Each structure stands twice: as structure tokens, then as C-alpha cells.
Amino acid sequence: MSVRQSLLAILDQGPCYGYQLRHEFDRRTGSNWPLNVGQIYNTLERLERDGLVERGETDSQGHVYWQITDSGSSEVAQWLASPVVRGTVTRDEIAIKIAIAVSLPGADAGALIRAQRIESLQRLQSLQGAHHEDVASALIAESMIFAAEAELRWLERTEQRLAGHAPHALALALTTERPKRGRPSRDG
């Protein structure tokens, strides 16, 4: 919902045409969320469908201005007043992938974690090495840095945990419960 809501919030500042909207979004996010131009027009159509924006005037240069509706404005107000609420569940690709790898007797979860640590460390260093002109870039980069650091700490901790037990100890623990009518051929 980020793109949709962000574009709506920008339109709440005043009418925009598509290309201008893209420029605004880019500027306000320090170009940290690359946006294909086409997506602007898709999103505008979807917002129009939902009654949150309206097609406005077209100026002499042919720019099609879009304006927010009352319904759209109140949605923006609500969005800006309420926090993002993450459920009790995860959508983290790395955590899920490693949990799955740990559960597979045939897989080398340790190797995966080490590979991930190298990758994540490289990313962290590249994030830390960059310097930022605008505040938006700085804020977002910092959030990525904090997240990458947390990711690395978790990877290290998980690696140690796995190493602390006998090889495959975790996998064995995980495979103790078998599917009720599982076939004998599963899980080697």
C-alpha cells in the first residue's frame, strides 16, 4: 500500500499530473523506491476506481491533472495519523527461508546462513559507505542500515545456536512431529 498511499498523500497537497507525481514521489523518498512511470498511471486509475481521486483539467500543454476527493483526503488523514501495524506474523524472506532450510535434513542450513551473512554484510557496508544529500535519503538509508545490522546479529546468533547443538540436532527436533498420515518415504 505504500505507493498507493504515498501518491494519494502527495495529491492531497494539490493537483498533479502523472509525471509530476512521479517526480514528487522520487524526491520525497530520495529515489529509494524506484518507480516505473507506468505504475503511476496504473495507480491513478485504481485510485480513481476507488473514488479517491478524480481526473481534473488538462492544461494548455496537455498535462492531465488529477485531484484528490474528500474521500481520498480523509483516507490520507487517517493514514498519516495511524502507525503501520505489523501482524504477529512475519513476511521476512530470510527468516522463513532459513527456518525451512533448518527443517530440511538434506539441506546445509549452516552454509546458507554463512552465505547470507556475507551477502548481508556486503549490503550493510555498501549502505554505510554511501552519503546522502537530502534528508529523505538519509532517513531511509539509516532505516536500512538498522535493519541490516539487526539481520546480521540474528544470523550470527542463529548460526551459533545451530553450531552449539550436534549436527542436525535442530533438524531432528523439528522432524520429530510427523505428519499424521505422512508416507514413510518422506524426510529420509
Place this chain on the structure above:
Amino acid sequence: MSVRQSLLAILDQGPCYGYQLRHEFDRRTGSNWPLNVGQIYNTLERLERDGLVERGETDSQGHVYWQITDSGSSEVAQWLASPVVRGTVTRDEIAIKIAIAVSLPGADAGALIRAQRIESLQRLQSLQGAHHEDVASALIAESMIFAAEAELRWLERTEQRLAGHAPHALALALTTERPKRGRPSRDG
């Protein structure tokens, strides 16, 4: 890609029928990624379309077994051997939302950050309060805890930064560059 790849990896251990697959996924992720049953069948069809799994035998109870193909197996091997690579960009809803809020002169970014801190702190506490039977739940919960802590630290830091400057200083800095042909009515 997490669901798709995870299901494929489970099928790499041996044939499964849909419902069983769901059970396996649930178990291996400690039920931390709630999966609607229907999604299993969708995903299986898409995997079949891509030549990664095949419809196998149906047993006496009517269970439709699916088996992985060679192509699917090698994709699993590749998946498990390579880290998740996050681009140089973010897809973090909170960071983007706050960057947008900071850029909007009319919005109270400080209030949003405080609301987010309360929400994120509550989530962190609820995560910390839970105890986990299985290793998968423990791993994933820990990854969420680390991420939530990083999120909170970033929120605190960002709040302090914003407070450190004169009110709207950041917003003003951000709105210095104007869109080239922006209309005078935009941004106050």
C-alpha cells in the same frame, strides 16, 4: 517468492498432497506464516505451469500427490545455496511512510513517529512475552524481535533528529527543490 520456494523445497523431500503440504509448511515455519489452504492449490498449479512439479498418483483415499521435477529439484538446490539478496532499495512501509510524512508540510511527522513507536513497542513486548515450543517458532520470533528492536531504535533516532531542528526544518529542506513546472498552489 517465499511460499512458492518453500513449498517446492518441501516437495523436494518427497511427494505430498496439498493438505499435507500445508501442514508441513505450517510445522516447519512454526505457523508464523499463516497460509490459506487455497493458496496451496494455486501455488501448485503455478509450479506445474512452470514445469517445477508434476501431478502424481492419487491414492485410495483420493489424495492427489504432487512430485517435484528435475527442473524443480535444481531450483531448490540453487535456492538453498544462495542468499536472499535485497536490492539497494527499500520496501519498508514504515520508512517510506515517515519519509513521506516528513516531506509534507501539513503533516505532523513527529506525531506519526510517536504513534509508530507505541505500536512497535507493543509489538516487541508481545513478541518477547511469547514462549516457543518448537525451534522454528523460536528462530522466526527472534528474527522479528531483532527487527522490531532495530525499528524502534530507528524511530527514536529519527524522532530526535526531527526534534533537534527547528519545527519543519526538515520539511523545508525537503521542499527546497521544487518540481520544474510545479504549479504555485503546491506545498503551501
Place this chain on the structure above:
DNA sequence: ACAGCCATGTAACTTGTTACATGATTTT
């Protein structure tokens, strides 16, 4: 008989994303 779980599927939808077509304007 009825409630609830097991099991398979279908259809529709959301957000994000990309590729492509088209033409005007601006810069080199």
C-alpha cells in the same frame, strides 16, 4: 442428525512491476 475437520479446487482480487507503443518537446 449434526458439527467439525479433512481435502480439493475455482474465481476473483490486491499491490507491485515490467514491457511496450506513441507522440510532443527539448537539447545537442
Place this chain on the structure above:
DNA sequence: AAAATCATGTAACAAGTTACATGGCTGT
């Protein structure tokens, strides 16, 4: 004149998600 940028759109797709229909089996 050619290249680059501005500008608007269309069509299709990916991955995840949900709601619903259908029927069998199981336990009370």
C-alpha cells in the same frame, strides 16, 4: 537531424490473499 527527455497510456504478469463451493469422513 538525431538523441534525450517529457508525458500518457495499455496490456500483461507475479505473488500473495481471500471467499466460496463441494464433498467425504469422524466423532458426539
